[in-house]
Amino acid sequence: MSLHDPFDSTRAIARCNCGHHGSQAEHDASLQETEALNQRVLQTTVMRALFPEDGERRKFLSAVGASTAWAAISSLIPFGTLEAMAQEKGSLEKKDLKIGFIPITCASPWIMADPLGFYKKQGLNVSVVKTAGWALIRDKVQNREYDASHMLAPMPLAMSMGIGSNPMPINVATIQNTNGQAITLHVKHKDKRDPKMWKGFKFAVPFEYSMHNFLLRYYVAEHGLDPDKDIQIRVVPPPEMVANLRAGNLDGYLGPDPFNQRAVYDEVGFLHILSKELWDGHPCCSFGVPADFIKQNPNTFAALYRAILTAAAMARDPKNRSLMAEVLSPANYLNQPKTVLEQVLTGKYADGLGNVKNVPDRADFDPFPWYSMAVWILSQMKRWGYVKGEVRYKDIAEKVYLLTDARKRMAEIGMAAPKADYQKFKVMGKEFDFNKPDAYINSFAIKRS
Amino acid sequence: MRSLTLKAGFISVLLFLIFIGAWHMATLPKESAGATGADAEYAALMGKGAEKSGGFPPPLEVGKAFVTYLSDPFYDRGPNDKGIAIQLGHSLARVGLGFFLAVLVAVPLGFAIGMSPLLYRAFDPFIQVLKPISPLAWMPLALYTLKDSNVSGIFVIFICSIWPMLINIAFGVASVRRDWINVARTLEVNPLRKAFLVILPAAAPTILTGMRISMGIAWLVIVAAEMLVGGTGIGYFVWNEWNNLALPNVIFAITMIGVVGMLLDMIFGRLQKLVTYRE
Known part of the structure; x- marks a missing residue:
């Protein structure tokens, strides 16, 4: 060991940071x-x-x-x-960063990175700023008020393609969380567990370009309802969902936690189904960074990357989940009762129907940005008419999702990363082949394209 | 007169007590029916037994919120959680700046419009169209073009406070008594002197009325604007507590908004009294 004990009286103390040099x-x-x-x-x-x-x-x-x-x-x-x-660990171009987040449990890892000092360890001074809704996140990123931001996984794809905003290349550095969402229904619908009975229901999703929107559409369409005609889907910011459910403005929502569990806690709703039961391991939110920020600040970006991944590794460990609930509960972060957060993060929860359930992977934080996830998202954007014409699925996915970088950075901090770039998965029992997204879309009866 | 104030004060206090009493009676905890029979674990997860906000909060809980927030108004626990005084400070700074900019524009423009019937007619259609637009409707446009949420907030305050001021100044200036203008004219007073020494004092009460209305509107709008944009300010505070469905804190914030609004109005009321004259 080159660094000598500074309490040793027989030796001269090291004069520099590493201890190898005289000064x-x-x-x-x-x-x-x-x-x-x-x-x-x-x-x-x-x-x-x-x-x-x-x-x-x-x-x-x-x-x-x-x-x-x-x-x-x-x-x-x-x-x-x-x-x-x-020069991976070269000097940081920018040390003071502003990162936006929506107060939901999806954002847990990188909120936690603040009190746990993961940003400081990388030499960054990051302030994580609570934001009122996804449209505002989009605008603040476009206005460069935020250097990087918590984004829904489809948002960087939509923004890069210029759908719903001016085109601005945004990259997905990591997926932020997997699973962790649910369909919540109003307590008055306890007897309407079959989606076929949902005709005329008013549902909410957090944003048009969200997994919530695509999963809800997928789910009702599989049960024979046309999401554009038979039900109403509104965009409501997550924090306002419970209040709207209580007021009877909504019959239910596919929303992010803690607002599903919060509806149960406040006895206005019950958990109809977890998003995990629709597609186990589906992505939800992502770590979105503007492409020009990466170009201008490669070292800062690398440092931020390591901090975020360290946080993800910490958040994946079930042992840490109770602690996370405790740290995230105050007003500066999620501003929610601790027991609600604990139920979401540990997966031992009350479902609002009188049962205690135990689903340890109800919420997970797998950071790996599979290209196949992006292709599925694009296929749903095409299916519901958000994009028209031919879509170059793989080109867009590989341009927006930084899978190679993620793999490299994960190796740097000793996280195991999968070797493949694409993988097959099942959504509600139906296999998705990432090589044939158009055939996949055509196999559905209810679609807009 | 003295006894009248005393009586009025007495009735005010009585009304307040009745209000609190009624509130207390209405929010008395009900016997929870569902809890019996359910197993203990489920009840614990549902937060039974713990302090939990069920329905509308009773006055005692709201009182507690008042004590906690007012006893430490300047705390700063990170970018998303600051004391009530800091939040109010942010809101007041935004309102102040937006309002000041509106004054800078409205006063010269209002004088010009008021003194010239030609300009009055020329500007009238624009003012009539722009006046009824809800200031918050400008928000998306402002965010998009100004590219800064804080500046957008200030712009919204500016745009909402300019119209009442402009209209009142123009009206006040236009309706200065003809006799006084004619006297100034016979004495061959130059236009600038006429504006400052004859028209300004004569129109001052109307101008201040316009400002008072504007300030009232600006204070109404800032809360909504901050709820939209977030970050800091009393509007953000309300929004953040709404996230948590923490009604006692929301009620506390509402009261603070009311008190500050009243103080602002009182300041302009005083100013108005200072410039009022008797003919």
């Missing part, structure tokens, strides 16, 4: 040396790739001169960018 100045100088070395290594690698035969390289250099060769090669190969990518 901080020496430490900095050697750091610069490392950077120069990195650059050299990179250049050597590129030259070796261009000229497998060293004789060729020498001939080329002596013919055109070193500086011309450098200019010619660097016009083809972006050395600067490569260096930025190579």
Whole structure:
């Protein structure tokens, strides 16, 4: 160990951060040396790739001169960018960040990252700002008031394609949470558990471009109801759902927790079905970052990435869930009774019908952004007419979802990441083949396209 | 006169006590019927036995909210949870700035319109169309073009407070007694002097009435605007407590909004008295 015990009287105390050098100045100088070395290594690698035969390289250099060769090669190969990518832990371009969130349990990991000091550990000073609704999140990201934000998984796809807003390339760095949603119905509908009896019901979803909207549509359509004709689907911000359910404005909603459990707690609703029972492991929210922020601040982005993933790893551990409920309960974060949050996060909950249920993976926080998830989302956007014409599913998915980056960063902090980019899964028992999204859409009886 | 104030005060207190009493009676805890029979675990998960907001809160609970928030008005627990005084400060700053900008625009424009019948007619159709637009309807447009939620909030205050002021100033300036203007004219007073020394004092009461109305509207609008935009301010406070369905805190915030609104109105009432004259 290079760092000596600072309480040892027989030794001189380390004068720099790492303990290897006599003074901080020496430490900095050697750091610069490392950077120069990195650059050299990179250049050597590129030259070796261009000229497998060293004789060729020498001939080329002596013919055109070193500086011309450098200019010619660097016009083809972006050395600067490569260096930025190579220097993972280089200096942060921006330290003070503003991140928006909606007060729902989906946002738990990165809210937790604040009190647990995960951002500070990466040298970032992040303020997580509570926001009133998804449309406002979209606007504040477009206005650059937020550097990155909690977003619904379909939002970056829609925003990048310019649907429902001006086009602005947004990337999904990680999925924020999986499962964790539910269909809640008003207590007066306790005897109407069959969706076929829901004709004329008024439902709410948090946003048009949300998994909630697509899952609710899917669910009722599988039961023979046309979501555009037989029921009404309104956009209501999650925090206002319970109040609207109580007032009788809504018959139910497919909403994010804690507002499903909160309706049970306030005895105005019951949990009809968990979203996990529709598609186990479905994505819900994501960590959305504007593409130009990533380009301008590669090191800050990498640091933020590590912090978010550390938080996800922490949140996945069932042991931490009770603690999370405690930390998230105050007014600065979710502002909800602790017992409500605990029921959502631990999966031991009252369903509003008099039963205690135990579903440990009711809410999970798997961060891996599968391309196949994006393809499914796009297929539903097409199915319900949010996008018209031909959709290049895989191109868009691979452009918006940063799966390769996520895999790399997960490896950095020692998280296991899947090797595949796409996977098949089942939604309500029906298999989704990511290679044939159009055939998938055509296999449904109720659709808009 | 003295005894009248005393009597009125007595009746006010009595009304308040009756109101609180009625409220207390109406929100007395009912015997919970459903709890019996259900097993203990379920009841615990439903928050039975614990302090829980069921229905409308009784006055005692609201009183507790008053004590907790007023005893520590300046706390700051992160960006999303600040004391009531800080929240009110944010709201007042927004209202103040928006209102001040409106004054800057409305006073010169109002004078110009009031003094010139031609301009009055020319501007009239625009004012008539823009006046009835709900200030919050501007919000999406403001957010989109101004690209800043805080500036948008201030803009909304500006746009809602400008019309009553403009109309009142123009009206006040236009209806200054002809005799006084004619006297100024015979004395060959230059237009600037005429505006400041004759018209301004004569129209001041009407102008202040306009400002008083504007301030009232601005204070109404800021709460709604902050509920939409969020972040800071008393409107955000109400919204945040609504999330938690914490009605005692909402009632507390409503009372604070009322008290501050009353104080603002009283300030303008005083100013109005200062400039009133007798013919």
